[in-house]
Amino acid sequence: MSWRKEQGRAERGYHHGNLKEALLQAALGLIAEKGAAGFTFADAARMAGVSAAAPYRHFRDRDELLSSIAQRGFEQFEARLAAAWDDGRPDTVTAFERVGKAYLAFAREEPAFYNAMFESGVPVDANAALQAASERAFNIIRAAAERLAALTPPGTPRPPAMMMALHIWSMAHGVASLFSRGDAARRKLPMSPDELLEAEVLIYLRGLGFPTDRRPAGHSAGPPPVPPEGSSGSGLPPGSPWGKPK
Amino acid sequence: MSWRKEQGRAERGYHHGNLKEALLQAALGLIAEKGAAGFTFADAARMAGVSAAAPYRHFRDRDELLSSIAQRGFEQFEARLAAAWDDGRPDTVTAFERVGKAYLAFAREEPAFYNAMFESGVPVDANAALQAASERAFNIIRAAAERLAALTPPGTPRPPAMMMALHIWSMAHGVASLFSRGDAARRKLPMSPDELLEAEVLIYLRGLGFPTDRRPAGHSAGPPPVPPEGSSGSGLPPGSPWGKPK
DNA sequence: TGTACATCAGTGAACGCGCGTTCACTGATGTAC
DNA sequence: TGTACATCAGTGAACGCGCGTTCACTGATGTAC
Numbered sequence: 017m018s019w020r021k022e023q024g025r026a027e028r029g030y031h032h033g034n035l036k037e038a039l040l041q042a043a044l045g046l047i048a049e050k051g052a053a054g055f056t057f058a059d060a061a062r063m064a065g066v067s068a069a070a071p072y073r074h075f076r077d078r079d080e081l082l083s084s085i086a087q088r089g090f091e092q093f094e095a096r097l098a099a100a101w102d103d104g105r106p107d108t109v110t111a112f113e114r115v116g117k118a119y120l121a122f123a124r125e126e127p128a129f130y131n132a133m134f135e136s137g138v139p140v141d142a143n144a145a146l147q148a149a150s151e152r153a154f155n156i157i158r159a160a161a162e163r164l165a166a167l168t169p170p171g172t173p174r175p176p177a178m179m180m181a182l183h184i185w186s187m188a189h190g191v192a193s194l195f196s197r198g199d200a201a202r203r204k205l206p207m208s209p210d211e212l213l214e215a216e217v218l219i220y221l222r223g224l225g226f227p228t229d230r231r232p233a234g235h236s237a238g239p240p241p242v243p244p245e246g247s248s249g250s251g252l253p254p255g256s257p258w259g260k261p262k
Numbered sequence: 263m264s265w266r267k268e269q270g271r272a273e274r275g276y277h278h279g280n281l282k283e284a285l286l287q288a289a290l291g292l293i294a295e296k297g298a299a300g301f302t303f304a305d306a307a308r309m310a311g312v313s314a315a316a317p318y319r320h321f322r323d324r325d326e327l328l329s330s331i332a333q334r335g336f337e338q339f340e341a342r343l344a345a346a347w348d349d350g351r352p353d354t355v356t357a358f359e360r361v362g363k364a365y366l367a368f369a370r371e372e373p374a375f376y377n378a379m380f381e382s383g384v385p386v387d388a389n390a391a392l393q394a395a396s397e398r399a400f401n402i403i404r405a406a407a408e409r410l411a412a413l414t415p416p417g418t419p420r421p422p423a424m425m426m427a428l429h430i431w432s433m434a435h436g437v438a439s440l441f442s443r444g445d446a447a448r449r450k451l452p453m454s455p456d457e458l459l460e461a462e463v464l465i466y467l468r469g470l471g472f473p474t475d476r477r478p479a480g481h482s483a484g485p486p487p488v489p490p491e492g493s494s495g496s497g498l499p500p501g502s503p504w505g506k507p508k
Numbered sequence: 509t510g511t512a513c514a515t516c517a518g519t520g521a522a523c524g525c526g527c528g529t530t531c532a533c534t535g536a537t538g539t540a541c
Numbered sequence: 542t543g544t545a546c547a548t549c550a551g552t553g554a555a556c557g558c559g560c561g562t563t564c565a566c567t568g569a570t571g572t573a574c
Contacts, residue, residue: 030535031550051383053299058527067552072529074550134440135381137297140449175461178452183462190436194380203386206424215421216429216466223469276568277517304560313519318562320517512573519567525560534552540545 028065036074038064040088043081048128052082052136082132083142089129090149096122097156108163109226115160116188116217120209123192130197134189157181164224172225180224187216282320284310286334289327294374298328298382328378329388335375336395342368343402354409355472361406362434362463366455369438376443380435403427410470418471426470433462 032038042063046055057078058068075081100118104111123130132138133150140150161181168174175183195202196209205212218228278284288309292301303324304314321327346364350357369376378384379396386396407427414420421429441448442455451458464474 030552031537033550035550051299053297053383056527057529068527069529069531069553070551078528137299175465179458179461182451182458183465186436186440186458186462187433188436189440190432190434193439194432194435205428212425212428212432215425216432219421219429219469220462220466221469223465223467276519277570279517281517302560303562314560315520315562315564316518324561510574514570514572516570517568519565521564521566523561523563527558527560528556530556531554532552533554535550537547537549539547541543 032064032066032070035064035066035070038066039071039074039081040085043085044128047085047131047136052131052138055082057081079138079142082136083138083146085129086132086136086138086140087143087146087149089126089133090146090153092126092129093122093133094149094153094156097153101156101160104160104163108160108167109221109228112160112164112184112221113214113217115157116184116213117210119185119188120192120196120213123188124196124209127197130192135193154181154185157185160184164221167226169225174224183220184217187220188213191216278310278312278316281310281312281316284312285317285320285327286331289331290374293331293377293382298377298384301328303327325384325388328382329384329392331375332378332382332384333389333392333395335372335379336392336399338372338375339368339379340395340399340402343399347402347406350406350409354406354413355467355474358406358410358430358467359460359463361403362430362459363456365434366438366442366459369434370442370455373443376438381439400427400431403431406430413472415471420470429466430463433466434459437462 039060042060043055046059046063057071060081061068061071064070071081075084096118097115100114101111102114138146141147158178158181161184162177165174165177165180174180191209191213195205195212222228285306288306289301292305292309303317306327307314307317310316317327321330342364343361346360347357348360384392387393404424404427407430408423411420411423411426420426437455437459441451441458468474
């Protein structure tokens with residue numbers, strides 16, 4: 017067919033130039049749209065404007081592409097969590113809460129990454145680079161938990177720092193995957209996921225002995241305290257979020 | 263082929279007798295094995311020992327089968343949560359914690375149902391029966407949260423009961439989906455998911471003003487208090503559970 | 509009790525489809541001299 | 542600066558596969574009389 021060159025591929029030559037990157041981007045878009053389960057290698061090639069055989073020059077198979085995405089996701093995740101933590105400034109509790117929000121924000125804004133990282137079935141130990149990236153991300157939360165642990169008021173029983181890190185992780189993941197993901201499966205809520213998580217973390221911190229309705233000495237304005245009865249979320253229709261239709 | 267009758271289908275006649283049920287069971291097994299994403303209609307037929315066309319007599323399509331499973335899952339889930347709640351006996355806090363454990367137990371023991379209900383992408387509002395079933399299940403948690411709310415010591419700010427219900431749900435779901443599912447994607451933990459969730463809930467309850475290291479007056483033995491530093495989980499290798507290989 | 513017949517729940521062959529993967533190939537790029 | 546050549550990144554045709562779905566069919570069951 018002599019029209020090959022004129023057809024769409026006109027702008028680029030025979031070589032794509034940056035196919036690996038283009039495939040990652042295409043896959044990311046497809047995952048955001050249909051979930052990691054529904055994404056196919058062939059589709060990614062098509063979206064990148066390339067034949068179905070071309071991706072094999074850059075990825076052994078579909079799984080390798082998927083785990084590359086997960087890895088990149090963990091790297092960006094780490095960066096965002098680290099920025100939110102900001103080494104505990106201005107104070108540990110404030111920074112800790114900010115990490116929780118950053119977690120949610122990531123899940124909301126990067127549903128494709130989040131999906132590939134936590135819901136695609138890619139085993140974290142599939143390859144060393146992926147595993148290292150995921151460890152670095154978790155270490156931000158762990159470091160934060162350790163600082164928090166060192167600060168808990170004496171007299172209050174508290175779990176090991178590692179457990180606290182896992183608590184914050186599961187709270188954030190729970191809220192994110194039930195209510196904050198970008199796809200259609202998420203449940204409807206009578207409040208924002210951020211409000212929900214923030215209140216949850218605040219109650220948790222209070223349970224650890226931190227005063228949360230008044231900031232630790234030396235810090236003025238912070239996130240609002242646990243919402244009292246009657247604030248957003250109450251007075252709304254009593255339907256179940258598991259069953260809320262629209 | 264004249265051997266048709268003698269081959270495998272010998273025990274049953276031309277009619278299966280209970281194909282609908284057999285398909286549901288087959289699908290459940292397949293989902294447990296490969297996840298809802300990897301389950302196919304044809305596979306379910308094969309496992310039920312029936313031609314690929316037979317399922318169409320009982321289900322419009324794959325999605326209808328899947329949402330039937332989700333619905334049945336919510337029904338069983340409700341039953342287990344209700345049994346755990348036991349109308350708040352012997353006391354609200356104890357029963358509340360038992361609900362959390364029942365949640366985890368369900369996720370662990372019925373990964374296929376859990377998957378279909380929460381991770382398969384089946385929209386809860388796909389059909390009225392499914393939605394009703396999921397609502398009934400959530401209502402157990404909501405009822406428990408309401409009783410808890412009515413009991414919170416005065417003076418402690420607390421969120422609406424609905425929000426408390428969502429908190430317990432997301433904690434349980436977070437732990438379940440990260441650490442307690444039956445499939446290969448779950449992360450390794452330096453402690454049991456039950457311990458993790460129990461401590462999390464206890465700290466949360468303490469944050470609501472409940473005394474958790476000593477049971478409310480009138481109740482003797484209960485779950486252990488929040489584990490102090492040094493209990494299970496500490497002193498273990500400092501690796502990240504996101505990256506823990508084996 | 510027996511028979512005719514309607515209904516029902518399966519069969520198996522066929523179809524179109526898209527995927528993953530391989531293969532010999534070819535156009536483009538870069539480099540040695 | 543020019544040319545020969547190796548290397549690289551794509552092509553497109555082909556393959557086998559399993560899935561979803563439809564179709565006319567047929568064996569089994571139940572029921573009216």
